[in-house]
Amino acid sequence: MIKHLQDTFTLNNGVEMPGFGLGVYKVEDGSVAEEAVRTALENGYRSIDTASFYDNEKGVGEGIKNSGIPRDDVFLTSKVWNDEQGYTSTKQAFQRSIDKLGTDYLDLYLIHWPVKDTFVETWKAMEELYREGKVRAIGVSNFHVQHLEKLFANAEIIPAVNQVEFHPHLTQEGLRAFCHQHNIQLEAWSPLKRGQLLEEDIIQTIAKKYGKSAAQVILRWDIQHDVITIPKSITKERIIANADIFDFSLTDEEMNQIDAMNQNDRSGSNPDSFD
Ligand SMILES: NC(=O)c1ccc[n+]([C@@H]2O[C@H](COP(=O)([O-])OP(=O)(O)OC[C@H]3O[C@@H](n4cnc5c(N)ncnc54)[C@H](OP(=O)(O)O)[C@@H]3O)[C@@H](O)[C@H]2O)c1
Structure with a gap:
């Protein structure tokens, strides 16, 4: 388990990835994205998660540059969107992403969703980008066991x-x-289920016990x-507070209580029925 905000997990290729980062889905490009990213980095975050679909890579890149944190100290993730998938178009999408981000490499590049007919070809392009040293690690997003098994057979x-x-409403035990x-890894x-879990009694009770927020x-x-x-988050106070979680520990019983809140309930699409 990580003990500090900048602590990392060692990925299966030896690359170190911070265990905590800032997501920027639905963050407006330009000054809003720039400020959120800069604020996070100025307050100790070292990982940023964007995607071509979020249409804010330019602002994210500016935030990194303006933070004064060296590029190599930031772990930067982007993703290839569904209509960019396929061998040639993935390579083109990657180039567009790094151009907008103002960098010459990514730390992690992900297939955003398992688009049935194209994700295998997409992965071939990702493997090449990795071998060429343009991305330090490659991965997937929204892949269930069946998608991973199909990938393994071809990768x-x-x-x-x-x-x-x-x-807590989608604990993904089997996939985990x-x-x-x-x-x-x-x-x-949507670790906060986009704000929909913050009033839950179990979470509120535990939060009160530790003097922490939900x-x-x-x-x-x-x-x-x-x-x-x-x-x-685009709210400075929340960006700072969300990362302030390394001074308390949940007991096994509290972990189990939260696990038991599972409802297999999604706020987003189901990758099994997604096409
Ligand atoms: N791979 C995928 O398909 C996929 C899909 C969805 C998301 N993601 C990634 O995961 C990241 C996180 O997911 P998400 O953005 O969907 O949802 P989230 O992080 O679960 O929730 C974000 C929402 O919670 C609010 N919030 C943040 N901290 C809070 C706090 N301390 N108290 C109260 N409200 C708080 C934010 O408001 P303010 O911003 O107004 O403060 C925002 O409305 C995304 O930004 C993206 O990078 C990936």
């Missing part, structure tokens, strides 16, 4: 990361065990499960 490189929806078994998207309790639960978490 030379096992994904380093699988980024999936994960929160499968990824663990195959040395694929799980990463949580968001901090949920993010701490991620960390204690060894799941990388990337809460999104």
Whole structure:
């Protein structure tokens, strides 16, 4: 389990990835994205999660540059979007992303969703980008066991990361065990279920006990499960507070109580029925 904000997990290719980062889905490009990213980095974050689909890579890149934190000290993730998938178009999409971000490499490049007919070809392009040294690690997002098995049958490189929806209403036990078994690091998207979990009684009771917020309790639960978490916020106070989770620990009983909140309930699409 990580003990500090900048602590890392060692991915299956030896690359170190911070266990905590800032997500920027639905963050407006330009000054809003620039400020959120800069604020996070100025306050100790070292990992930023964007995607071509978020349409804010330019602002994210400016935030990194203006933070004064050297590029090599920031772990930068982007993703290839569904209509960019396929061998040639993935390579073109990658180039567009790094151009907008103002960098010449990514730390992690993910297939955003398992688009049925194209994800195998997409992965071939990702493997080449990795071998060429343009990305330090490659991974997937929203891949269920069946998608991973299809990928394994066609891949030379096992994904380093699988980024999936994960929160107390969607604890992903089967997928977590499968990824663990195959040395694929799980990463949580919508860890706060986009704010929908903050009034839950169990979370509120635990939060009161520790003098922490509901968001901090949920993010701490991620960390204690060894799941990388990337809460999104554009609010300075929340960006700072969300990362202030390394001074308390949930007991086993509290972890179990939160686990038991699972409803297999998604806030986003289901990758099994997604096309
Ligand atoms: N791979 C994928 O398919 C996928 C899908 C979805 C998301 N993601 C990634 O995961 C990241 C996080 O997921 P998300 O943005 O969907 O949702 P989230 O992080 O679960 O929730 C973000 C929402 O919670 C609010 N919030 C943040 N901290 C809070 C706090 N301490 N107290 C109260 N409210 C708080 C934010 O508001 P303010 O911003 O107004 O403060 C925002 O409305 C994304 O930004 C993206 O990077 C990936």
